[in-house]
Amino acid sequence: MKTISISKLLPGMFVQSVTKQTGSIKVTNQGWVKTLESIDKLKRAGILEVIIDPSKTLVDTVFEKDSITISLEKIKRDPWQKTVSSEQEMGKAKKLYDEAKTLQLKAFKDIEAGRNINIAPFRELAGGFMESVFRNQDALACLTQMRQKDAYLLEHSINVSILMSIFAKHLDIEKDIIIELTTGALLHDIGKIKIPDEVLNKPGRFTEAEFEVMKKHSLFSKEILEKAGLTGVAVDIAGMHHERLDGKGYPFGKKGDEISQYVRMASIVDVYDALTAERVYKAGMEPIRAFKILKDGCPDSFDSVLLTKFIQCIGIHPVGTLVKLSSQKVGLVTESNPSKPLKPVVKTFYSAKHSRYTQIQNIDLSSKKTLDTLESAIKPKEYNIDLERFYKNSILS
CATH class of the missing domain: 1.10.3210.10 (Hypothetical protein af1432)
Known part of the structure; x- marks a missing residue:
């Protein structure tokens, strides 16, 4: 197998797979690129680099126009995919x-x-x-x-x-x-x-x-x-x-x-x-x-x-929403949970029961180890919470 730039791909070469691209396209099958038109199609799709099998290269063959054996299909993006925290x-x-x-x-x-x-x-x-x-x-x-x-x-x-x-x-x-x-x-x-x-x-x-x-x-x-x-x-x-x-x-x-x-x-x-x-x-x-x-x-x-x-x-309780949990802990929703929207990750910092700030804790409500549940969204003024201060000290710090 040999990795080559798309600019070096020629009619008759057998493409095994794509290794580098700028678009969201996948090659749905391996095969020979038989025409310049098919190579142009790969270039327009954002393909930059491919792996070829030199042993399968067709030599001295007359290729029929538009005989493309590689079909392109758009990769479906996962809208919830995160590449960083x-x-x-x-x-x-x-x-x-x-x-x-x-x-x-x-x-x-x-x-x-x-x-x-x-x-x-x-x-x-x-x-x-x-x-x-x-x-x-x-x-x-x-x-x-x-x-x-x-x-x-x-x-x-x-x-x-x-x-x-x-x-x-x-x-x-x-x-x-x-x-x-x-x-x-x-x-x-x-x-x-x-x-x-x-x-x-x-x-x-x-x-x-x-x-x-x-x-x-x-x-x-x-x-x-x-x-x-x-x-x-x-x-x-x-x-x-x-x-x-x-x-x-x-x-x-x-x-x-x-x-x-x-x-x-x-x-x-x-x-x-x-x-x-x-x-x-x-x-x-x-x-x-x-x-x-x-x-x-x-x-x-x-x-x-x-x-x-x-x-x-x-989400029903979007990221950044102030919420109260069944334990009377109060915190911010910091990570969404699309499959279980009522079980996001919450950064707690206040106790509604004792009316005081507490040690910051990240609680994943979807975890099997967590018994807490999301009770309701609340407003900072309900407990005289200085939310802006919390953002500056704990979210943006």
Whole structure:
């Protein structure tokens, strides 16, 4: 057997297996490559290196055109596969999250100054988010739960972007499209910078006139991105994430098949993060309650199939959720468990029974040695827990 570069592969050689590639393609059978067309097909599939059997090379043979004996098949990704631990990924994830905040602030200043925003760093950041999610989605997912009440405009778009990347990975969407989805989500609310503060930050219900002003932010987002040279999926997400399947959304009143799968995904993620977000004038709700509102409160507004898949990939108690166990221990969900969603890994640090902080302990609720069970999701204020301090000292340290 001999290992060769794909550039040295010639018609008549017998391919035993693939040893190096950039794509997610597998060769489903061994065989002779009989034409240049078949070799080109392997190159386009991202094959870089193969093992050949020189003893089987066909010599002085006239090959028929398109006589390809090697068929290509896409490898089905395991959406839950993790190549590093969440602890290993957390440092990179935090750096990406901080970079996103800096980029958002710069974009806001550029718009206020009448300048076009630079899309390139946002697309690069989107790629960083995606790669982090593919290494271990739990790290970035955890960061989306670190809410600051006075930073909603910044954090919301970042969180939607991260959740879109996780969602797209679970739907097995191609990586180049995931980057576009993630870029669009990062910038989907950029138009809010043009909404007057008295409307944007109003704590109560909008008047009809105020709501009409607020609804313009989607159009502003679309215009800003188009002026910056962005097109396609990312612009659709920015301009149409408030459209609804029943036609009652805005700004265009589109409905049903007029709304693409990608926009349907964005609308689900956008509302979910808005419902669970902490704001100066409103406490965020538990994820399970937000899911119920999305499913039952407005059943005709969202794609039910996509919504179910989103809940499956995020989990009933998403990573970063504060929970209380049957033992009255309190902790954060730090690792998801897709096969047993009610049995994640929880990092406990507080006793609800004794109202005091305790020694940090990682409890795998799926372990046969663990008698503890997950009782409920809770809010930090229920026990006066300084969650931000815990994050800094125990999660990000």
